[in-house]
Amino acid sequence: MTGTATELDRDLDIAGATRSERPWQTVVWNDPVNLMSYVVHVFRTYFGYPPPVAERLMLAVHHEGQAIVSEGPRELMELHAQAMHDYGLWATIRKSPE
Template sequence: MALLSAPDLDEVRDVARAPEGPWQTVVWNDPVNLMSYVTHVFKEYFGFPQATAEKLMLAVHHEGHAVVAEGAREQMELHVRAMHDYGLWATLRREPR
C-alpha cells in the first residue's frame, strides 16, 4: 500500500484567478427605438454590413436581445457605453461556457 505524501504548504495556487473567458456586449429590446434606428446604429458603430445589422436587429426584436460583440472586457465596456450613448439598452456579460 503506497503512502500519499503531504501537500507542500508553501505552494500557492489561486484557482479564482483562472483565465477569464471572453466578454460579450448584449443589446436588449426596448419600447423606444425603431428597428431602422437599431440597424443604423449597428452599421454605423460596429461597421456591420446591412444584412448583418438587420439580422442582429431582428434577434433583438424577436428574441429580446442579441450579442453584438465579443472580446476583452475593457473593449466590451466601451461598446456598452457607446450603445448607451446611442440610446440603446446594452449590458456586459461573460460568455457562458
Template sequence: MGVMVALTTPDVDQAVDLRERIAPQRPWQTVVWDDPVNLMSYVTHVFREYFGYARADAERLMLAVHNDGHAVVAEGAREQMELHTRAMHDYGLWATVRQAPQ
C-alpha cells in the same frame, strides 16, 4: 548531508485556483436588449454606423434583438465591451456587458 523534501498534495482550493489560472479566460460580450422606444431601422443604423456591420448582418442582429429580446453584438476583452456598452447607451440603446457562457 542529504536534503529531505516533503511532497504534499494541494488542497481543493489551491487546485481550483490553479485550474482557473490555466484555463483560457472566457471572452466578454456586449449585449443589446429590446426596448419599446427605438425603431428597428434605428437599431440597424446604429449597428452599421458604430460596429461597421454590413446591412444584412446589422439587420440579422436587430431582428434577434426584436424577436429574441437581445443579441450579442460584440465579443472580446472586458474593457472593450464596456466601451461598446457605453457607446450603445450614448445612442440610446439598452446594453449590458456579460461574460460569455461556458
C-alpha cells in the same frame, strides 16, 4: 470617437488575444422606444456591420429580446456598451458562457 468599433476591437484585442479566460459579450436589449431602422443604423454606423448582419442582429433584439453584438475583452465590451447607451440603446455586458 474616431475610427470604427472594428478598428478599436483590433487595437484593444492584442492584450485579450493571449489570455485563455472566457471573453465578455456586449448584449443589446429590446426596448419600446427605438425604431428597428434606427437599431440597424447604429449597428452599421458604430460596429461597421454590413446591412445583412446589422438586420439579423436587430431582428434578434426585436424577436428574442436581445442580441450579442460583440465579444472580446471586458474593457472593450464596456466601451461598446457605453457607446450603445450614447446612441440611446439598452446594453449590458456579461461573461461568455463556458
